Every structure is written in structure tokens, then in C-alpha cells.
Amino acid sequence: EPEVTQTPSHQVTQMGQEVILRCVPISNHLYFYWYRQILGQKVEFLVSFYNNEISEKSEIFDDQFSVERPDGSNFTLKIRSTKLEDSAMYFCASIPPRASHTEQYFGPGTRLTVT
Amino acid sequence: RKEVEQDPGPFNVPEGATVAFNCTYSNSASQSFFWYRQDCRKEPKLLMSVYSSGNEDGRFTAQLNRASQYISLLIRDSKLSDSATYLCVVNPGDYGQNFVFGPGTRLSVLP
Numbered sequence: 001e002p003e004v005t006q007t008p009s010h011q012v013t014q015m016g017q018e019v020i021l022r023c024v025p026i027s028n029h030l031y032f033y034w035y036r037q038i039l040g041q042k043v044e045f046l047v048s049f050y051n052n053e054i055s056e057k058s059e060i061f062d063d064q065f066s067v068e069r070p071d072g073s074n075f076t077l078k079i080r081s082t083k084l085e086d087s088a089m090y091f092c093a094s095i096p097p098r099a100s101h102t103e104q105y106f107g108p109g110t111r112l113t114v115t
Numbered sequence: 116r117k118e119v120e121q122d123p124g125p126f127n128v129p130e131g132a133t134v135a136f137n138c139t140y141s142n143s144a145s146q147s148f149f150w151y152r153q154d155c156r157k158e159p160k161l162l163m164s165v166y167s168s169g170n171e172d173g174r175f176t177a178q179l180n181r182a183s184q185y186i187s188l189l190i191r192d193s194k195l196s197d198s199a200t201y202l203c204v205v206n207p208g209d210y211g212q213n214f215v216f217g218p219g220t221r222l223s224v225l226p
Binding site for chain 1 (some may be wrong): 147149156157158159160161164202205210211212213214215216217218219
């Protein structure tokens, strides 16, 4: 069964550094998402991406964040200058072409630790 | 008012018990509803979609009450492997809109 993949599984970085989190969504999926989950808290939406542009973004997704689909398969989340509070699990998700009750398929996540 | 609310938990139940999870959502225009389960430090995985007529999958039964904006999940004959956090998830709009997650309810099934 096709899966969403993410790399790296764990990233440790120093405050102020830039990080790029990578995702490969399922190949025929159309919408892509980034969510984050701070330890012990709920999953929060960051941004959605459709047709090579941002479809929607949350208040969390400020100027420090950007997303890109540099080729036909990868979908990246860049954090320009990391802060301690960016430490979290970051999940990529995608959905297939329109169907009733379309579920989101999640990747295994990247655990980001900012020191 | 929070968008999706769930029982705070945790629930600690013995093997074989029946356990019920409750969820309410604030956006009356919400379109579709799901229960996901999440194991510690893992990604959410779809447990089941929730349909207006209610639906069952083995030991799991989901119900939706649109008038009350309420969703439930019932697990019968709980197993040790059911131990996880159960997330109530709502799609507030049309296809493509981001999902809104509840805070989750943690379940521990004890031997």
C-alpha cells in the first residue's frame, strides 16, 4: 500500500538555524498538508498546498515558515530561523482525488528538537 | 469555545471492558468526521470514518448526531493493543480543507 514518507525521522538543530523537513506524498494525491504536534498537545494545522501554491495557512505559519514542491514528488517545509518553541513532531499528510469522506494519510513524522 | 472537544481522560480499563469516547464540535457546517488513533510519538492513523447513519467495524462503533454536534466511539471487548490516544477529527468544510483535531483521549487497557 502506498505511504507518505518523511525525512529525517529526527532532526536536532540549534536555535537560529534553518531546517528543511522533507515529505514524499502518495503519488496521485492532490492536496498536501503540514501539521505539527508539540509534545503532549494536540495536532495543529500549519499549511495546505494545492496546485503548486498555498491553499490555506494557520496563524502559526508565519514568515519564518515556507513550503515548496521543488519537483514532482517532494514537498518541503522550511523553518528559516528556528526557535525553542518550534520543537515538535511535524507531520506531512496528503489526500487522494475527491471522494466522499476523504481521509488524510499521514507520514510518520519528523521530530524536530531545537536546542 | 474550542473547535473540537473530547473527554479529557485518561481512561484506564481492564481487558474485555467496553469503553466510550465522546466528542463535540463547534462548527455546524462541518462535513465529515473521523476517529484516528495515535500511538506514542507516532503519526495519527485512521480508525474509522463516521457516517450519519452510524457505522460499525468489528468491535468499534461510531455514531454521529449532527443536531447535537456530537460524535462517539464505542470499543467493545477492549484488547491490550487498543491502548492509544483516540483523536476525534473533523473536516470543517469542503474537500481539501484542513482537518481540525481534538486534543485526544488516552486509553490504557490493563491486563
